[in-house]
Amino acid sequence: MKKVAILTISLRGGGAEKIISYLLKYGEKNFEFHLILLDYEITYEIPKNIKIHTLNSPKSKILKFISIFNLADNLGKYLNHNNISTLISFLNRPNIIASIVKKNGWAGKVIISERNDPIPYYKSKAFGFIILRLMQHYYKYPEEITAISRGICLSLNKLKIKKCTVIYNPAPSQPNISCAISNKSDQFTFICIARFYKQKNHHLLLESFSKIRHKNCLLKILGDGPLKENLKQYAIDLKINDKVHFDGFDLDIWSHLKKSDCLVLSSNHEGFGNVILEAMACRVPVISTDCMSGPREILAPDTSLTLISDKIEIAKYGILTPVGSSIHLAEAMERIIEDDNLRKNYQDLSQERLKSFDMEKILASYFNLF
Numbered sequence: 001m002k003k004v005a006i007l008t009i010s011l012r013g014g015g016a017e018k019i020i021s022y023l024l025k026y027g028e029k030n031f032e033f034h035l036i037l038l039d040y041e042i043t044y045e046i047p048k049n050i051k052i053h054t055l056n057s058p059k060s061k062i063l064k065f066i067s068i069f070n071l072a073d074n075l076g077k078y079l080n081h082n083n084i085s086t087l088i089s090f091l092n093r094p095n096i097i098a099s100i101v102k103k104n105g106w107a108g109k110v111i112i113s114e115r116n117d118p119i120p121y122y123k124s125k126a127f128g129f130i131i132l133r134l135m136q137h138y139y140k141y142p143e144e145i146t147a148i149s150r151g152i153c154l155s156l157n158k159l160k161i162k163k164c165t166v167i168y169n170p171a172p173s174q175p176n177i178s179c180a181i182s183n184k185s186d187q188f189t190f191i192c193i194a195r196f197y198k199q200k201n202h203h204l205l206l207e208s209f210s211k212i213r214h215k216n217c218l219l220k221i222l223g224d225g226p227l228k229e230n231l232k233q234y235a236i237d238l239k240i241n242d243k244v245h246f247d248g249f250d251l252d253i254w255s256h257l258k259k260s261d262c263l264v265l266s267s268n269h270e271g272f273g274n275v276i277l278e279a280m281a282c283r284v285p286v287i288s289t290d291c292m293s294g295p296r297e298i299l300a301p302d303t304s305l306t307l308i309s310d311k312i313e314i315a316k317y318g319i320l321t322p323v324g325s326s327i328h329l330a331e332a333m334e335r336i337i338e339d340d341n342l343r344k345n346y347q348d349l350s351q352e353r354l355k356s357f358d359m360e361k362i363l364a365s366y367f368n369l370f
Helices: 015-027 061-066 068-081 092-103 118-123 128-138 150-158 202-211 228-237 274-281 295-299 326-338 340-357 359-369
Strands: 002-008 031-037 051-054 086-090 109-114 144-147 188-193 217-222 244-246 262-265 286-289 319-321
Touching: 002 015, 002 068, 002 092, 015 031, 015 086, 015 359, 031 068, 061 068, 068 092, 086 092, 086 359, 092 109, 092 128, 118 128, 118 150, 144 150, 144 359, 150 295, 188 202, 188 274, 202 217, 202 228, 202 326, 228 244, 262 274, 262 326, 274 286, 274 295, 274 340, 286 295, 286 326, 295 319, 319 326, 326 340
Parallel strands: 002 031, 002 086, 031 051, 086 109, 109 144, 188 217, 188 262, 217 244, 262 286, 286 319
Antiparallel strands: none
8 A cells, every 4th residue: 555645734724634634534545644744733533544743843933944954854754764655745834845855865756735826925924035935946846736726826837836737626525514404594694714814804804894785684704813803803893793703713614604695705815715615515605806816716717817906707606806895895795685696596506616626536636646
């Protein structure tokens, strides 16, 4: 049985972590998996026989990247000691570490999976330019680079990283979700599922919600993160706190989605937008900012990657709005409240769109690389 190591930061909640949990679950019969974490934290359920190893990354933000060379040395020793034949890494820091391992001469196959659009993400970070330079230097060593959207591949190309294969994230498997029709509130309910980070731009969402003329509506926000208290205070400042529910982090998103009328994603940038597929699996219409990358590829697949800037777009599978525009996002939210036919159309088309993100086919794309 081929030995495959999966390297990531942790297995707490998140899109990359969810895909890893799928790989472990559906691939355990064919591969001996070694899950290697920079930080030991596991919230997703994984098979009991998975071998887990922690590299113990420093907690300091500065030391995290200073330590990547030492972590790469430790990782290389583990891979050699356990006769690992393939290493696949997820997320940027693990990707750089995996690339260094390959550059240092490890004989096995290295695959890296880029999950976020690196240019806008690291341009907004202190010393982000150093990360971009590290990517440019070390990403030439892995045998395979995968990305979860065409937009990410375009960004990598701008960094002169040419080899890139798109493997979209899979839609959740229908037997694993419970979206049976549930009694919904008399209020029209918007839901947002996203960590409380600047990238997700919850401030835009709250501001947009405050502009809606329809008063009989509710906004539920699932997630957690460092901006939580700031966002709660912003809802108070906007005088909408009685209509905004912060429901915390919950792995069982289905119980919330099936009671909602529309998902809203307000991000400045994305890697893919897993939650869009999750909403579609529950036949919940979607409004998303037209950010790089992912939402347009899911909701308007027959269009170019040219983003809108001054209007809303009633796309085939959902509504797209300009990044950062509260006026246009509020307009889209009002449109979805008022237009019963549009909502029904999106509900009916959601299952058709999900066929392009079949779980077995997408996981097979990863397994074929191993």
